[in-house]
Each structure stands twice: as C-alpha cells, then as structure tokens.
Amino acid sequence: MSTLAFTLIVISAVMHALWNLLVKRSRHKTVFIWWMFVASGGLFTVTLPLVPERFRWPDQTTLMLVTTGAACFVLYHLLNGRAYRGGDLSVVYPLSQTSMIYVPVWGMSILGERLTPPGIAGILLVILGAYSVQMERVSLAEFLRPFRNLASSSVRNALAAGFIYSLGSIAEKTGVRHYSPLYFTYFLVLIMLGLMTFNLLRSRYRPHIAAELREHWGLILVSGPIMMASFLTFRYGLNLSPMSYAVPVRQVSILVGVLIGILFLGESCGRIRFAAALLTLAGAVLIRLG
Template identity: 85%
Template sequence: MSTLAFTLIVISAVMHALWNLLVKRSRHKTVFIWWMFVASSSLFTLTIPFLPERFRWPDPATLLLVTAGAVCFVLYHLLNGRAYRGGDLSVVYPLSQTSMVYVPIWGMSILGERLTMPGIAGILLVILGAFSVQMERLSLAEFLRPFRNLGSPTVRNALAAGFIYSLGSIAEKVGVRDYTPLYFTYFLVLIMLGLMSVNLLRPCYRPLIVAEFREHWPLILVSGPVMMASFLTFRYGLNLSPMSYAVPVRQVSILMGVLIGILFLGESCGRIRLGAALVILAGAIMIRLG
C-alpha cells in the first residue's frame, strides 16, 4: 500500500471520527446526520466552479455504481439503527464490522486483488481489534457472545448491515477506477441526501428539522467540511489502493474515537478497549508495510 494512499485513508479515518463526535453531541441523531449531508453537499456545490478538475457528468454505468453505493450505505445506517434499538452496543457494533471479513473476499474473487502475507495478517489484526473493542472482559464466551442468538432480529440486522456495507465498497472501488473520485463522491453525497430526505418526510421527523438546526447550527456548519474531507480522502485513497486494504485501514477511526472519548468526552477507557484500538493500529501498520 503506497504512502499516499495510506495517508489519505488515515486522514479520512480522523475526519470520520470527528464527524461521529459531532453526531454524538447532537440531540436528534437522524435529523442531525441529514443536516450534515445538506451542509456537505451545499459546500461541495458552491466550490465546484473553483475546483481545478473539470466537471463532467457520469456515464450511465458510473451513475448506476454511485446509486448502488448510496443505497447500500443508507441501508447500512438503517439496519444499524434498527439493530441498536433492540440490542446492546457490545453486540451490535462487532457484528456490523463483519464487512471487513467480506471485503477481502470480494476484492480477491471479484476485483482480482492480490494480497501479501503481511497485508493479510494486518487485515486479520484489524478485524480482531474492531471485534474486540466493545468486549467487557477477556474470555472466549465474551468473544462469542454477539453470535449466541443468530435468530434474533438484532443480530440479523447487524450482520446484514456489515454485508450490505461490503457490497457498497465494491460499487465504490469499481466506480472510482474509471471516474474521478471527486465527482463520484459528489454524486454519492447527493443521492444519499435524497434518500435520507425521503425518510425525513415522515411525520415523526418533520417538527425536529428546524429545531435541530436552531439548537446546533454551529455544529452543522462545521460538519460540512469535516464530512466532505472524510469522504473525499477515503475515495482518493481507495482509488490508489486495493479495496481489501483501504476498508480495514479506515478502522483507525476506532482508535481516534477512543482518544476523542477520553480527551473530550470524559469517557472511561478500559484496558480492553485501549488494547483493541492498539491492535487495530498495529494491523494498519502491517497493511501499510504489506
């Protein structure tokens, strides 16, 4: 994995952790995320005339890939939300990260990516760290706890979220190979915003839209460039590296999330959580060396 690709994806991970911090500080999360996409897409649209890269419309194949990616990522958030409504974070979060199990499989079997042994070891370390970050104690029973009730709607929704995300990653990787990551990201954000807007038309959300902006408009304005930076740097990094490496490396955002929780939110950090974050960091370094 090249230094440039690794650097871009790590920057994306930092930005991803920051916009998740902004979401955590909001009151109505679904509405706030919608406002984030409004801010990001508006900023993007305003800067297009000043960008050095000439704007061009995507061809039908690229537009299909953008739409597929947008649908997958919106479904990922929807399924995750349903899983969290009925399950604990320590069960839902590890299962939703199973996308990293599928991504290398899709990368090698569909995209013909070739991985080195250090790279494979790094991917496995990232998967282990991401799966372990919410463990309450070190034991085999605790490690297997999320899989105990595969018939539960919570478990099924979380597993489906991980699978759907991995499919969206394929659409992204193929899309940015033949179309500029800059405008691929732009149309991805626009389509995701459109899909979220349909959801916000429901009566339960309508009164919250203006209220959320009045209460948190400074956070919303900050979120625009943060989200845009996160999206763009990841897709440029994805264009320069195998998908099988890019998606796991972005899990460095978990390490950043742990540090943000300690430094800014006053969260306690158990040894397991910090250790799991360091395992992710070690895996990312191995991927870079691989």
C-alpha cells in the same frame, strides 16, 4: 500500499471519527446526519466551480455504481439504527464491523486484488481490534456473545448492515477506477441526501428538522467540511490502493475515537478498549508495509 494512499485514508479515518463525535453530541441523530449531508452537499456545490479538474457527466455504468453505493450506505445506517433500538452496543457494534470479513473476499474474487502475507495479517489484526473494542471482558464466551442469539432482530440487522456495507465498497472501488473520485463523491453525497430526505418525510421526523437546526446550527456548519474531507480523502485513497486494504485501514478511526473519548468526553479507557485500539493500529501498520 503507497504512502499517499495510506495517508489519505488515515486522514479520512480521523475526519470520520470527528463527525461521529458531532453526531454523538446531537439530540436527534437521524435528523442531524441529514443536516450534515445538507451542509456537506451545499459546500460541495459551492466549491466545485473553483476546482480545476474538468467536469464530465458520469456514464450509465458509473451512475449505476454511484446509486448502488449510496443505497447500500443509507441502508447500512438504517439497519444499524434498527439494530441499536433493541440491541446492546457491545453486541451490535462488533457485528456491524463484519463488513471487513467480506471486503477482502470480494476484493480477491471479484476485483482480482492480490494481497501479501503482511497485508493479510494486518487485515486480520484490524478485524480482531474492531470486533473486540466493545468486549466487556476477555473470555471465549464474551467473544462469541454477539452470535449467540441469531433469532434476534438486532443481531440479524447488525449482520445485514455489515454485509450491505461490503457491497457498497465494491461499487465505490469499481466506480473510482474509471471516474473522478471528486465527482463520484459529489454524486454519492447528493444521492444519499436524496434518499435520506425521502426517509425524513415521515411524520416521526418532520417536527425535529427545524428544532435540530436551531439547537445545533454551529455543529451542523462545522460538520460540512469535516464530512466532505472524510469522504474525499477516503475515495482518493481507495482509488490508489486495493479495496481489501483501504476499508480496514479506515478503522484507525477506532483509535481516534478512543482518544477523543478519553481526552474530550471524559470516558474511561478499559484495558480491552486500549488493547483493541493498539491491535487496529498494528494492523494498519502491517497493511502499509504489505
């Protein structure tokens, strides 16, 4: 994995952790995320005329890939939200990270990516770190706990979210191979915003739209450039590296999230969380070497 691709994806991971921090500080999460996309899409639209890269309309295939990716990522968020309604964080979070199990499989079987032994070891370490970050104690029973009740709707929704995210990653990687990552990201943001707007038309959300803007307009303004930077750096990095490496490396956001929680939110850092963050970092380093 090249230094440039690794650097771009790590920057994306930092930005991803920051915008998740903003979401955590909001009141109505779904409405706030919609406002974040409004801010990001607005900033994108204003700055595009200043970009030297020449614009060209996406062809039918690219437009289909953008739409598929957008639908997958919106569905991922909706499934995650449903999973969290009735499930514990320590169960839902690890299961939603199972996307990283599918991504290398799709990368090798569909996209023809070739992975090195250090790269494979790095992916496995990142998967282990991402999965174990919410464990409450070190034991086999605790490790298998999220899978115990497959009849639970929360477990099924979390597993579906991980699978759907991996499909969106295929669409992204294929799209940025043949089309500008800048404009691919722009159309991705716009289509995701459109799908989220359709969801927010429901009566349960409408009363909170103006209220969330009044209460957190400052966070919404800040979220625009943060989300834009997160999206762009990841897709440029994805264009320069195998998807099987790019998606796991972005999980460095776990380490950043742990640090933010300790330094700014006053959260305690248990030994398991700290060890999981170090596993993720070690895996990212191995992927870089691979």
